Amino acid sequence: MAIFVTGATGLVGGHVVNYLLQQTDILVNSADEIICLVRNPSKATELKQLGVKMIHGDLSNIPILNKIFNDYSIKYVFHIAACVSVYASFEEMFQTNVIGTKNLLEAFSRSSARSFIHTSSIIVYDHHHLRKRNTIVKFTESSPIGPKQRGKDIPYAVSKRIGEDLVVEFAKRYPDKSFLITRLGPIIGKGDRQMIPSLVKAFALPLPKLINKGLGQISLTAPLDVARAQVFLVKNGNSYSGQAFNIAKERWNFRQLFNVVAEYYNRPPPKISIPLWLFRLFKPFLHLIKIIWSKSEFIQTLLSSSALEYMEYSYEYDAQKLKNLGFQFTTDIKNCILKGLQAYDPEKLMVSKRIKRKEIN
Numbered sequence: 001m002a003i004f005v006t007g008a009t010g011l012v013g014g015h016v017v018n019y020l021l022q023q024t025d026i027l028v029n030s031a032d033e034i035i036c037l038v039r040n041p042s043k044a045t046e047l048k049q050l051g052v053k054m055i056h057g058d059l060s061n062i063p064i065l066n067k068i069f070n071d072y073s074i075k076y077v078f079h080i081a082a083c084v085s086v087y088a089s090f091e092e093m094f095q096t097n098v099i100g101t102k103n104l105l106e107a108f109s110r111s112s113a114r115s116f117i118h119t120s121s122i123i124v125y126d127h128h129h130l131r132k133r134n135t136i137v138k139f140t141e142s143s144p145i146g147p148k149q150r151g152k153d154i155p156y157a158v159s160k161r162i163g164e165d166l167v168v169e170f171a172k173r174y175p176d177k178s179f180l181i182t183r184l185g186p187i188i189g190k191g192d193r194q195m196i197p198s199l200v201k202a203f204a205l206p207l208p209k210l211i212n213k214g215l216g217q218i219s220l221t222a223p224l225d226v227a228r229a230q231v232f233l234v235k236n237g238n239s240y241s242g243q244a245f246n247i248a249k250e251r252w253n254f255r256q257l258f259n260v261v262a263e264y265y266n267r268p269p270p271k272i273s274i275p276l277w278l279f280r281l282f283k284p285f286l287h288l289i290k291i292i293w294s295k296s297e298f299i300q301t302l303l304s305s306s307a308l309e310y311m312e313y314s315y316e317y318d319a320q321k322l323k324n325l326g327f328q329f330t331t332d333i334k335n336c337i338l339k340g341l342q343a344y345d346p347e348k349l350m351v352s353k354r355i356k357r358k359e360i361n
């Protein structure tokens, strides 16, 4: 019996592999029963240490995918790989998130494997039409999905929506197998390439950090809880084939988030806030900065579409459907943020350097 994992060199995939080796819900006799598709072996040092089997390849490589299902007796597939880069074009997103997903679904469907867990995102919901100012908008699995046409939304959102449709289509075509969709909320923790870097970069800037007193809220989840939830669904979700489950733990506001960053750097928490009306006035200018500095990792991370959205609107992603099956979120978010900060800036140089320079001046 083997388990096939894609995206194992990433934030979520790394946690899923680690958790698979610790848990007892699904049988794993030894680390080499976990088969990981790895694009770049130089990024896989942690996986090597764990002793899992690594197969060099990409989701576009159909022969490799077929060979994996032929060579190993795969029972479960955790499809976590995706193009999530803030720089990627629609074509790149489509190639991995749609064509890559289709290649994997086809290889899985031809095999004797039983269970396919697809990793999607809460980005699929129609935030644009449902958002309301000064209120928390709640999304359940039956909330409306956003547009699926190129150009009607950011490429990542469109590609994740089409990817989900493929999973639903395969679930209908192959009723003997289980296909589950997990819609992950924003994840924060060790290895996070978006939330933690954005918070630290914003904190280091000599500008007001808070918009509307930092009251904008975001549903956060620990990567370990995502791994726990996906394994839980493999065991408990088989009668829900073709359905989606939100995975999101709890709401945090930006003031709370910056307070944890301030605590990590041993600095006073930010106090100065920009009123919402002023932020809205500046928003077109921020979009212009993003276009002008389209090659700057700093600007693209700091002003990512989701970062700008979350500063202005508050969303909650309801995971009651998952909880109704008996799942409980157990990982402490503050701890995760501190671990993420420790991994991202262990020497605490990113903030103190700037402040020291200011103090010298």
Ligand SMILES: NC(=O)c1ccc[n+]([C@@H]2O[C@H](COP(=O)([O-])OP(=O)(O)OC[C@H]3O[C@@H](n4cnc5c(N)ncnc54)[C@H](OP(=O)(O)O)[C@@H]3O)[C@@H](O)[C@H]2O)c1
Binding pocket: 006, 007, 008, 009, 010, 011, 012, 013, 037, 038, 039, 040, 043, 057, 058, 059, 060, 080, 081, 082, 083, 084, 096, 100, 119, 120, 121, 122, 183, 184, 185, 186, 187, 188, 193
């Ligand atoms: N992080 C979040 O807040 C969040 C929120 C909602 C949903 N999600 C979903 O969670 C999943 C994992 O996200 P993440 O945050 O862990 O991203 P990540 O850290 O960037 O990891 C992405 C993984 O996918 C692999 N990959 C990308 N393109 C590939 C391809 N063409 N063929 C094979 N492997 C490929 C990457 O390999 P390399 O290491 O070689 O690049 C990496 O292992 C994605 O499906 C994403 O949509 C994440």
